[in-house]
Amino acid sequence: MKTKKTDSKKNILLLITGSIAAVRIPLLVSQLAKENYEIRCVLSKNAEKLIKPISLSILSRNPCILENDQWSHIQSTPLHIELCNWADIVIIAPLTATTLSKWVTGNADGLIPSILMANIKPIIVAPAMNTQMWLNKTVQKNYENLQNYENVLSLLPSEGILACDAIGIGKIPPNDLIQLALEFIISHNQNLYRKDLINKEILITGGCTSEKIDAARNITNKSSGAMGLLLSQVARFRGAKVKYIHGPLKIDQDLTDGIKRYEIETSDDLIRAIKNEISDYDYFFMNAAVSDFKINSNTSAKIPKNKINDHFNKHFELVPDILKTISESKKANQVFVGFCAFTGSFEEARETIKEKIIQKGCDYLFANPIDIAGQGFGSLSQNEGWLFDTKSMEHHIKKTSKIDLANKLITQIISGIK
Template sequence: MKIKNTGSKIKVLLLITGSIAAVRIPLLVSQLAKENYEIRCVLSKNAEKIIKPLSLSILSRNSCVLEDDQWLNSQSSPLHIELSNWADILIIAPLTATTLSKWVTGNAEGLIPSILIANIKPIIVAPAMNTQMWLNKAVQKNYDNLQTYENLLSLHPSEGLLACDAIGIGKLPPNDLIQLALEFIASHNENPYRKDLLNKDILITGGCTSEKIDAARHITNKSSGALGLLLSQVARFRGARVTYLHGPLKIDKNLTDGIKRYEIETSFDLIRALNNEISNCDYFFMNAAVSDFKMASDTSSKIPKNKINDHLNKNFELVPDILKEISEFKKDNQVFVGFCAYTGSIEEARIIVKEKISKKGCDYLFANPIDLEGQGFGSLAKNEGWLFDTKNMEYYISKTSKIDLANKLITKIIAVKK
């Protein structure tokens, strides 16, 4: 996902250790530099054997810092302190088992461990190693200890084909996901990042449903699933256990990495999935764009064009209001959030929203316009909107990126006491 950083440059210190996954880092550096981040790279001794410092210097437009630079005679202050103070946000990718061990045990041998131990800024952690190494009890204990650090956003290793030709867990998380985590941290502005959703279970729906007309045709809508996915990732970044139920996604699938998710097709599929999951959640975000119509009868053949009008007239029926039905089973300790896309003025939409929030039985309803230029559907679209509650609250979020909107929306909802 590419969301242009148009304000003053955010300073990112990228720490690179000696996993073979380091070969992917030059692409990440190039990607972030194009998005107007100021990047400084620090290479460990082993990482120097995998990627060239010169390439990182050229891609970042800053000299690459090496292990041997730590104690140069030209230093006027300790380098690890200077670098920690310079950065707004740190990223360590890849994080190896060796560096992880040094970090959590307070072993400051080497430039990168010294930076990690001195750092108090937000830091994004992306481990990468062989599956057996990752699953080793000592490594898991160290990683669990790391999760107690309040300034840390950890991206769990991905599953797939590893450099050793084995298939398993241990891959470096996708570059796009690392960038998304960076955009999330950057969106906090003055407010510090913290894991304020630890031990919370959040259920989110998103994307479109699709209803079969015949063997060749179906009814659907333009929803890409982007906002639902970003709500899911934001909630995960903030410590929650997240389940995402969605229709076919029309965005980069790399951004789904790390999310427990289930793909559905029809409104019936969604209702069945919700019935299985709804009782276990603390917060429920009903962001799915459910098709308004479905066919009463099923057919395995294609209806001839000259008969399609008659087929539709005889079989068209409304899809039930899923949020309304699910809200009948809502527990007192659960918070339900609905979504309403609208066209026209907010004054006109306000009347509709007030009726919907009462009818649907949810605690909040977020209304966003889709008829303004640059807003609406897709991961690159920006959004604004109003969050309403069952009383008189109207909280406005001005036009911003979807990741920032998702973050601000969650912040407001968890801050309001029921």
């Protein structure tokens, strides 16, 4: 996922082990280099058979490090320690069953296992292996043990066609998702990454709804679904179980990887889906941009242009406030968060926003301007806004990337209810 370039270079140590998925990693290196990251690559012996070290050296602008370099006579300190000290963030992609086993059982046989065991920095894990290997009980037990490591952000392997031509789980997560996880870690600044939403369940809506006018026309809006999706990924990265209900997404589909989701079209679809799910969740983020109007006529014909005004006059109606309706059955232990886009000055919008949070019955309302260049719609846009609660809080989040905004917003909401 491309966002703005980092203000200062972060040191990324990329560990590459011997899965066939290693052939995708040069593209990741190129992608990260273009985003102003300082990258050093470490290849296992098996990974050397799949990709050329010189390719990684050229793409990363740094010499590629090999297993045989671990005890080189030119090193003044042990190489695995020097690399751990250099790195701000570690990525292991792909992670094989063998390396996973060595890591969690304390077997430091080799440079990459030694780095993994010595490292205390945040580490992003992207497994890749055959489906039967992934589902093996020992591998699953090892992976489960890895979840107890506080500095580890694990991305589950994807489903699809594998190198063995089988269809199943085991593909390496998409490069864009790995980069998104990296941007998420960086958004913590000096704060440690923590899985502070473990055992929490979060329902998030996003994207636009669409209402049929006739066989050829519909009513909708510009929402891309990016903000809701990034809220979903951030919540998942922080340990929550997440479901994302959304309209048609106008963003990179790779960024949906790992998210349990359900696509809707109309406002009726949306409220039905929420009602079916809402009772099971601790948090509800109503980020969907619902069309304010609909036509209560299910015509299968295209209305002639000279009759469209009459069609509107007879069948036009407002869509009910979905958040207000859902809030009427809100449980005491649930936290509901609404979203409100506005134009014009914040000072002029403030009173309207304060009224809305009461009317909608939610605990928090996040208001963001959409009439400023470079802000608003789309995953590449930046955003800012103000988080209100039902009392007197007005917390401003300065203009930033949407992944950073999603992270800051969730942090503020969690801290506000402790």
